Amino acid sequence: MLLTERERLREELLQLIGQIGRDRSALLPLLQEVQRKYCHISEYCMQVIADLLDIHPVEVHSVVSFYSFLDERPQGQFVIRLCRTATCDMAGKDHVARQLRNDLRIGFGQTTPDGKFSLDWANCLGMCDQGPAMLVNERIFTRVTPEKVHGILAECRQMFGAHATSSPKERQI
Amino acid sequence: MTTSAAVQTTTNRLTFAAIEAGQGLNAALKQPPADALRQVAFSGLRGRGGAGFSTSLKWELAAKSAGERKYVVCNADEGEPGTFKDRVILADFADLVFEGMTIGAWVIGAAHGIVYLRAEYTYLRPHLEAVLQRRRDAGLLGSAVAGQNGFAFDIAIRMGSGAYVCGEETALIESLEGQRGEPRNRPPFPIDTGFLGNPTIVNNVETFAWVTCILAKGADWFKGLGTEKSTGHKLFSVSGDCARPGVYELPMGITVAELLEEVGGEAAKAVQIGGAAGQCVPAARFDRTIAYEDIPTGGSVIVLGPQRDLLRMSRNFLEFFLEESCGQCTPCREGIPKLLEGVELLQNGRCSMTYLEELCGLGETMQQASKCGLGQSAPNALLSIVEHFQDEILGRVVAKRPPARRERTA
Missing domain, CATH: 1.10.10 (Arc Repressor Mutant, subunit A)
Incomplete structure (x- = not known):
């Protein structure tokens, strides 16, 4: 640096x-x-x-x-946190998790090589009545299904194109 | 964003919806702090976060505490699995919460309020800030609250950073002070040695909202609801295998069966009450009541249909505690992994009765020897499942899995 x-x-x-x-x-x-x-x-x-x-x-x-929301290693522009707690588990979070892995080609706890997405688990997001729930940065998504995953990621990619404020270089500081 | 998420949550008819903003605060400010406190005491209100400590006693001790600076802290670190009532209250009835905090400040003589909001609810923050600003503009917060000279009070929002244990009041205070969220030894209690060593009351979101209602509608009204030891109504967060999951306001002392009927979950084989820290109640005991004297709860009700695997849930909870334990005390730090291993043995059908009994012994030790509520309650779910569902968890035969294929990611 x-x-x-x-x-x-x-x-x-x-x-x-x-x-x-x-x-x-x-x-x-x-x-x-x-x-x-x-x-x-x-x-x-x-x-x-x-x-x-x-x-x-x-x-x-x-x-x-x-604290789990503070990281020592660079996270992606979009941090995706899928709720893994009991009711989201009952509502099928495993299927959503599988599709996230497939579409992002990374595992939980990892960041995509382009620095756009990080994938992680979250504990109870307080959306137990409408699981599975998922946070993308500060935004909450509920009743997520495997087929909805692609749309959510596409929306993020679009936002990334429009508001690419911080370059990967800045993230490495 | 905030409202849409809250709107999707079903609720029954809530008392909060019928209370006009300002009613409770005006009533409180018309009387000396000691009289307002007497009203809260007469109502019998107990902490709605789950521990059930008397709200008025906490406030009385803080009021008597010597100290120039005092703090009113709202615990909005709702993290118990299966709980979401505070999210709905904050999204729809934030005024009642802030008003309850202001009444608390009037009673104990505080000038500073802090809302500790969990990081997962960051999307609620702009809405809460807007409500606070509106209250400031209306003169309900600031240097002379509601025109009352000499009563200055304002509220700031502080964010959590993703730690379940910070819902414990001393851990929450540590976190506010810029430390790791590790629970403190008690005593001293926050009522005399709280935030930055000052007298501090920490109450749940729902507790503050009820205080506002009690001042607005009278302590008699509240005392007339619920049971003798658990007065009033309570908000329940109902999820799982039922027709109408959502937030329900119901009287304390309601039986599990009555609650299930209300939410359309009559087919349940068991109900997990109190979240991961709570207990699993089997169908045969649905006549038990939800109240501090029988089954205490912060409001989490997870309905479990006949097809649910209770070991899977128990494992999920233990994995949750494994991650959220702060690791300070030995019973919790070392006990949770042992219990988790035990559940894995049970899942694989390889746990002897002798070992299971040893595990239960370990669980009981954790309940008694852990430093804070997290470790003390981590074994609850497993112990209640072992007590009531031995047929289901013992002697499992695991089907051999076919050889795994490589996952296709392309």
């Missing part, structure tokens, strides 16, 4: 801290914002945040590793 990029990132984090706050209780909102923007929280980011909050980087890492 170029030094100038690091400096730019540090500047951005400083700005963010100016908005959110410097105390320890600001850590989670800060990390959530970094995750949203860069699709992951890099080692460098963790170090800068630790430095700015005056805590040990290990503390930041221990928080990042605890």
